[in-house]
Amino acid sequence: MTTQTKQIGKYRVEVIRDKCISAASCAAIAPQVFKMDEEDLAVVISQDGNDDETKLLAAQSCPTMAVIVTDTETGQQVWPPQGQ
Amino acid sequence: MISPQTYTARLEDKLQHNQKFTQYSFELIEPHRLEFQAGQYVSIKVSDQGEHRSYSICSTPDNNHQFDLLIDSTPGGLGVQLFNNLEFGHEIDILAPMGLFVVPEDLAVDQLVFVATGSGIAPFKSMIEDQLRNKKDQRQLTLHWGMCRPEDLLWLEEWQELDEAFPNFHFHPVLSQAPEAWTLCRGRVTDCLSIHERPINAAYFLCGGQDMIQDVTNLLTQKGVSQELIITEKFY
Numbered sequence: 421m422t423t424q425t426k427q428i429g430k431y432r433v434e435v436i437r438d439k440c441i442s443a444a445s446c447a448a449i450a451p452q453v454f455k456m457d458e459e460d461l462a463v464v465i466s467q468d469g470n471d472d473e474t475k476l477l478a479a480q481s482c483p484t485m486a487v488i489v490t491d492t493e494t495g496q497q498v499w500p501p502q503g504q
Numbered sequence: 505m506i507s508p509q510t511y512t513a514r515l516e517d518k519l520q521h522n523q524k525f526t527q528y529s530f531e532l533i534e535p536h537r538l539e540f541q542a543g544q545y546v547s548i549k550v551s552d553q554g555e556h557r558s559y560s561i562c563s564t565p566d567n568n569h570q571f572d573l574l575i576d577s578t579p580g581g582l583g584v585q586l587f588n589n590l591e592f593g594h595e596i597d598i599l600a601p602m603g604l605f606v607v608p609e610d611l612a613v614d615q616l617v618f619v620a621t622g623s624g625i626a627p628f629k630s631m632i633e634d635q636l637r638n639k640k641d642q643r644q645l646t647l648h649w650g651m652c653r654p655e656d657l658l659w660l661e662e663w664q665e666l667d668e669a670f671p672n673f674h675f676h677p678v679l680s681q682a683p684e685a686w687t688l689c690r691g692r693v694t695d696c697l698s699i700h701e702r703p704i705n706a707a708y709f710l711c712g713g714q715d716m717i718q719d720v721t722n723l724l725t726q727k728g729v730s731q732e733l734i735i736t737e738k739f740y
Contacts, residue, residue, distance in 0.1 A: 441714070441738040442604075442736075442738070443558065443602075443603060443738075444602075444603060444604050445508075445547055445558065445599075445602050445603070448505070448507065448508050448602055448603075449508055449599065451507075456604075476554070477599070480549075480554045480555065480556050481547045481556050481558075481599055481602070482556075483556075483557070483558045499554070501553055
């Protein structure tokens with residue numbers, strides 16, 4: 421018998437601080453991964469708090485594309501699309 | 505704050521205010537109620553690649569089965585393309601409610617000053633109406649709104665109605681390209697703020713481009729306003 425398990429934590433997120441405009445969308449969508457710091461800028465507090473889908477959605481919701489998502493298995497940047 | 509979730513909404517109405525601005529009204533389908541605070545925004549998926557754009561809600565929270573957005577068509581990017589192609593009855597997916605740009609319930613000030621440029625007026629339409637009509641706020645509320653030309657202004661009847669109905673509301677439009685006949689403030693919002701007497705014990709809400717927010721923040725802090733009383737929402 422084989423079992424299928426969802427792989428959590430495949431995506432690694434990073435905030436480009438200079439691009440953050442304090443919209444707080446990432447922290448609203450993935451509050452276990454992002455929070456707003458004392459300067460009201462987004463920071464990563466954990467890579468494992470929310471699942472990959474939620475982390476990607478949090479990154480995609482950022483108005484300034486300040487959140488980079490990398491697939492740690494392939495090393496590929498998932499978000500923003502390369503060239504943007 | 506309520507956590508954001510995905511909603512499906514249907515375009516019910518659109519009103520082109522002028523060449524720049526169009527107001528879109530959406531009816532919520534599933535879930536059919538959206539609890540939000542005045543000043544919050546929605547995030548809309550605008551491409552199959554997953555790109556999102558954010559738009560402040562300009563309607564008030566008491567109408568929780570629909571929401572209105574004000575779209576500036578001049579940038580011409582992915583968001584504008586999506587709205588240009590929307591027909592009545594088309595459905596969109598949104599993430600909402602988003603953002604922290606709201607009037608805090610426990611804000612211990614005597615006056616609220618709102619400063620906007622361009623489409624930065626959108627959240628203030630919701631916030632000011634909500635404070636005056638729904639929350640019966642008796643404090644002095646002042647709106648400074650910077651635009652280029654008179655034909656760019658919108659909701660003038662609505663602002664006029666509020667001005668007449670609520671003696672504690674004060675509306676100061678300022679034009680950078682004012683015609684000769686314009687009798688109100690000219691120049692930038694910083695000029696308008698400098699001309700009018702600085703209110704005592706006021707909180708400032710700034711919404712618009714980053715340059716305006718930086719300039720107004722500098723002006724206010726030079727005048728002794730503490731940073732904690734300057735609450736901002738940057739448009740980009």
